[in-house]
Amino acid sequence: MVSLSLMLYGGLVISVLLLFKKMSNVKSPFFKIGYFLYSRTRIGQYYFQRELSKAKQKFEHGHSVTQDTQFDGLKIHPIPMSEDNYAYLVIDQKNDVSVLVDPADPEVVQEHIDKEKATPSAILTTHKHWDHSGGNSEFKRRYRDILIYGGAMDSIPAVTNPVADGDNIEVGSLRFRVKFTPGHTVGHVVYILDGSPFNCPNSLFSGDHLFISGCGRMFEGPPTTMLRSLDSLLELSDCTLVWPGHEYARDNLEFSSHLEPDNEEIKEKLARVLQxxxxxxxxAPSNMGEEKKLNPFLRTSEEKMLQILGFEQKPTVEENFAVRAKALAEIRERKDKFKYKL
Ligand SMILES: [Zn+2]
Incomplete structure (x- = not known):
């Protein structure tokens, strides 16, 4: 009797989680309950384990075929996990040290570590969601000395080194700068790898903050917070490589090209991605130059973008930020509705 009610309860909880993941309205109470269970409780971890095994049945060798990006003594090795996530193994080959970014599936990630004969010294966690942080505890068990970094505001599992905006992390010649980018979660951070020791461009590991032609959903903050976090990326040089947490480029570019059908550069990029x-x-990777030019979520300061969204009048200097935040919310809403029409 007890196990029957447990099963029924478990089934109900899983159904709530399955439904909340598909909902576009983050303000609905139903969404809030599902999100709370997913992000704050072990039920979320259980749900994530279930997602991992489903994805393994669906894709025998991962959702995507990845290639290493090789520079002078630096290797960036993307690892496809789950339905559409990426972890990254970043290797400083001269000093023979490496770092993992968001290694949520220990089983899959370990295969890649072993193939590369690497011993990771640190994990950089972008945010608390299980599909990014779900491997931390297991890796801490496997590599006792591993340091686990993550945003101090985001209750990251097994974190050993909470980080804040502007912090620096050094492992061999790998030097990362932390940027605090709340919006998707309250404590989301991104990591910028300095390319200069390797004579190559910097790399942005953007988690669920910035995607190729997209940005993360605003689960834990108003559009003004997300806008500030997106604006903070505009200081990055155009050649900065962008390594996002998900393979969302196709979906995002289909939407961008629907939003702005006369933009030839978006069409070209969509064609490249479809190919x-x-x-x-x-x-991945994209670069910040392309994102600044093509990603609608980074372009709310453009008059053309405001016109596309139906903002008739050019905002005054005083109202500019508030109008841009409204524009960001409008793009988000249109994107969420568009996705579920596909
Ligand atoms: Zn997330």
Missing amino acids: LRQSRACT
């Missing part, structure tokens, strides 16, 4: 996805190739 890559035909063979399930990974679409």
